Amino acid sequence: MADAFATKSFLVVDDFADMRSAIKGILISLGVTRIDQARNGSDAISKMQNKRFEVILCDYNLGPGKDGQQVLEEARHRQLIGVDSIFIMITAENAREMVMGAVEYAPDSYLSKPFTKDLLRTRLVKLFERKAHLTKVSEALVAKDPSAAIRAIDTLIAAKPRNLGELLKLKSEICIDSNRLDEATATLEQVLAIREMPWARLGIGKIQFMRKQFDQALETFRQLIEQDANFIGAYDWLAKTQTAQRRFAEAEETLRTAVRLSPRGIGRQHTLGDIALNNGHPEIAEAAYERAVGLAKHSVLNHPAIFAGLAKSKSANNKHDEALKVANEIHKVFPDREEAVFYAASTSALIKTRQGDKAGAEAALAEAEEALARLNETAHTAEHALEMAKTYAGLGREDKAATLLRQAIANNHDDDATLTQIVHLCQESGLNYDAEAAIREVQRDLVKTNNEGVRLIKQGEFEAAIRLLSQAADEMPGNKTINLNAAKAIIMYMERRGVTNDDLQAVRRYIDRVQTLTPDDWRLGDVTARLRKITSQGD
Amino acid sequence: MDSMDFSDILASSIHDIKNSLGLILNNLEDLITNPDNHIANPRQASLLQHEARRANSNLIQLLTLYKIGHEQLSMRVTANNLDDFLDEVVAENHSVCRALELELSHRCAPDLEGYFDLELVRSVLDSTIGNARRYARSRIELSAAQEDGFLVIRVEDDGGGFPPALIGLLEYQPGEFAEAANPGRTQLGLYFATRIAQLHRNGDLQGRIQLVNAHHLTGGCFELWLP
Numbered sequence: 001m002a003d004a005f006a007t008k009s010f011l012v013v014d015d016f017a018d019m020r021s022a023i024k025g026i027l028i029s030l031g032v033t034r035i036d037q038a039r040n041g042s043d044a045i046s047k048m049q050n051k052r053f054e055v056i057l058c059d060y061n062l063g064p065g066k067d068g069q070q071v072l073e074e075a076r077h078r079q080l081i082g083v084d085s086i087f088i089m090i091t092a093e094n095a096r097e098m099v100m101g102a103v104e105y106a107p108d109s110y111l112s113k114p115f116t117k118d119l120l121r122t123r124l125v126k127l128f129e130r131k132a133h134l135t136k137v138s139e140a141l142v143a144k145d146p147s148a149a150i151r152a153i154d155t156l157i158a159a160k161p162r163n164l165g166e167l168l169k170l171k172s173e174i175c176i177d178s179n180r181l182d183e184a185t186a187t188l189e190q191v192l193a194i195r196e197m198p199w200a201r202l203g204i205g206k207i208q209f210m211r212k213q214f215d216q217a218l219e220t221f222r223q224l225i226e227q228d229a230n231f232i233g234a235y236d237w238l239a240k241t242q243t244a245q246r247r248f249a250e251a252e253e254t255l256r257t258a259v260r261l262s263p264r265g266i267g268r269q270h271t272l273g274d275i276a277l278n279n280g281h282p283e284i285a286e287a288a289y290e291r292a293v294g295l296a297k298h299s300v301l302n303h304p305a306i307f308a309g310l311a312k313s314k315s316a317n318n319k320h321d322e323a324l325k326v327a328n329e330i331h332k333v334f335p336d337r338e339e340a341v342f343y344a345a346s347t348s349a350l351i352k353t354r355q356g357d358k359a360g361a362e363a364a365l366a367e368a369e370e371a372l373a374r375l376n377e378t379a380h381t382a383e384h385a386l387e388m389a390k391t392y393a394g395l396g397r398e399d400k401a402a403t404l405l406r407q408a409i410a411n412n413h414d415d416d417a418t419l420t421q422i423v424h425l426c427q428e429s430g431l432n433y434d435a436e437a438a439i440r441e442v443q444r445d446l447v448k449t450n451n452e453g454v455r456l457i458k459q460g461e462f463e464a465a466i467r468l469l470s471q472a473a474d475e476m477p478g479n480k481t482i483n484l485n486a487a488k489a490i491i492m493y494m495e496r497r498g499v500t501n502d503d504l505q506a507v508r509r510y511i512d513r514v515q516t517l518t519p520d521d522w523r524l525g526d527v528t529a530r531l532r533k534i535t536s537q538g539d
Numbered sequence: 540m541d542s543m544d545f546s547d548i549l550a551s552s553i554h555d556i557k558n559s560l561g562l563i564l565n566n567l568e569d570l571i572t573n574p575d576n577h578i579a580n581p582r583q584a585s586l587l588q589h590e591a592r593r594a595n596s597n598l599i600q601l602l603t604l605y606k607i608g609h610e611q612l613s614m615r616v617t618a619n620n621l622d623d624f625l626d627e628v629v630a631e632n633h634s635v636c637r638a639l640e641l642e643l644s645h646r647c648a649p650d651l652e653g654y655f656d657l658e659l660v661r662s663v664l665d666s667t668i669g670n671a672r673r674y675a676r677s678r679i680e681l682s683a684a685q686e687d688g689f690l691v692i693r694v695e696d697d698g699g700g701f702p703p704a705l706i707g708l709l710e711y712q713p714g715e716f717a718e719a720a721n722p723g724r725t726q727l728g729l730y731f732a733t734r735i736a737q738l739h740r741n742g743d744l745q746g747r748i749q750l751v752n753a754h755h756l757t758g759g760c761f762e763l764w765l766p
Contacts, residue, residue, distance in 0.1 A: 029572065114564040126626075126627075
C-alpha cells in the first residue's frame, strides 16, 4: 500500500496557506511524492485541466469564488477527473447540512477538520481498496454498458462482501438510470426487507413516479417527509410528482419549504422560480431567481435561462429597467455561448413589449427568431422552444405560439415533464390554445406511425419501415423515440443485408440527435452496442 | 440584530473557536510527529494535544445539540462496516493515546454491518474515548457486536470504573446535570451520547446508552445500543 501513496498524484485545495502546507506535510509523511497545490477553486480547475490527479483533497470553504462542491461539480461535469479518481471533501462541522443537499455530485468521502495523519492514512487505504474492488463496475459504467456493470456488481454481491449495503445501493441506482425498473424494485426491496432505509424508500418512490403511479409516489414522498422533515431529496421528488399531476400551486409550496431548508441548490431555486412565475407569483419567482443567479455565479451549472428568468420576473414586478439590465448582462456572462444571444433577445422582446417600446420589441423578436433557427441546426431542445413560445404568448402572437407549441409537442410526445410545462404555460399565459387536445392528437398519430413501422419490420418490409420512420424523424428532429426507432430499423436492415456507408451515416445522424439532446438517455446504450457489433463484424 | 438569539451568537462563535483549535491541533500534530522538531518536553505537547482534542469534541457536541434544539439536524443513517469504522476511530485517536502511553485497540467480526449516522456516532465515540483516556491505566478497547437485535458498540478501559450512581441505563435530561454529582466525567458527554442514541430509531426500537463496569476489561464500560 505504501507504493500506492508514492505513485499516485495528489492535489491539495485550500485557500489558507497554513492549512495547505499542514496537509502537504501530512501527505509527505505518508510517503506521497507527487503533490500539487491550489489556492482557490479556479486555480484547482486549471490545475486539473493540465494534469490528471488521482486524489484530490479539497476544502469546502474556499473563500470568495467557487466552493469545494462547485469544484467537484465542475471537475465531474467536464470530466477533468475520472471515475477512478478519489475526491475527498474536507469540511468544518458547519458544512454538514450544506453538503447534505449535494446529492447529484457526491464526493467519495468527507473528512472533517481537524484530522490526524493516522486517520487520513486509514481513510486513503480504504478508498484505494474500494476503488480497486469496484474496478470492473467503473469500467462498465465508463463504457456506458449498464448490463455489464450490473453483472459485475452481482459477482461482487455473490462473494459475501463487507459492503453489501453499498453495493445494493449502487446496483439500484444503475438499474434506475438504465430503466430496469423491475430489477431496481427487487434490489430496493431486498434492502428494505432488512431495514427501513430512507434512500431505498426514496428509490421506490422514484420508480413509482417513472411508472406514472403518481398517487402512490406522492404518498411515498409524503411519508418520507413526515419521518424526517429535513429530507431534501423527498421534497424535490414530491414537487416533481405534484407538477406531473398538474397541481402547480402545491408543487410551488413544496419547493418553497425545500429552499427554506436547503437554500444552496441552484436547480431547486431555478425550478421554484419557473413554477412561481408561471403561477403568477412574480415576487417569489424574483427572489428565487436572484438566489439562483448568486449561487450559479461560480458554477459550471450556470445557464442563460436563469438570467432570463430573473429578468422576466423583475419585469413582471414592474421593474422593467432593472429587467433590461439583467437581460443585457447575459451576453457578458456567457460570451461564448450560442444560447446567450437567443435568451437575451427573447427576454428583451418581452420586456420591451411591456414597456410599450414596439419597435424595440420587434427588433429583439427578429433577433431571437434568427438565433433560435441557428440553435435548431444542432438540436431542437424543448427548453428553447418553450422559451420562444412564452415570448410569443407575451407579445400576443397567438398563431406563432401555437405553431411552435405543436412542434414542441411533436418533438416531445412522450416526455411528460415537457408536456406538463406546455400545459402549464398555456393555462397561465391565457393563450387560446388547447394543449391537452393537441397532445392527445399528436400522441395518437405518433403511436400509429410507430405501430405501422413495427408491423412493417415484422413482415420483413424493411425498406418501407425505414422510409416511414425516417420521414417521421426528419419531420420531428427533436423526437428522441422516433429518431431511435428510425436508427433501429436501419440497424436491423443492416444486420440482415450488410452494411453500407449511406445507411451507417443515416444511423449516426439519428443517434447523434438523441445524444446531443440527452447524452444519458438509457436507450442509447442498446442502440450503440448493436451498431458496434455490426460495424466490427466487417473488420 | 436585537432579535438574534444568544444561542445563535454562541453557535457562530463556536465555529470560530473550532477553526482556531483546528490550527492548534494541526501544528501540535506536526510538532509531535515530525522528527525534525525538537521539543524540550514531548509529554507536555501530548497533554496539550489531548486537552485541545477534548475541547474540540466538546464544541462539536455543543453545535450538534444546538442543531437538535433548532430541529436543523438531518440524520443520515447508512449501512456501515464496523470493522472499517472502528479501525478509523482507533486511527484518529491513536497518536494521543500513544503519547499518553495507553494502548488503544478494537475487536469485532470483519463482516459486521450496522446502521447509524457515521459522523454523529463518531463524535460520541471520540468524546467517550477522550473521557476513557483520563481513567485508563494502560488500555482502552473498542468493540462491536450484534446483541438482542441491537448493535452494541463498547468503549472500555482498565481504570477504576464508573461510580455506582452512574451504573445502569442512562436517560439524561438537561435538568439532571446538577444532580448527577460526578466532577470527573463530563455530563455534557453523557447527555450528548444519550441524545444521539435516541435519534437512532428502527420501527418501535430506539437507541440508548448504558454504563457498566468490568465487562471485558476491568474498568468502566460505555455501551451504545443502536437499533
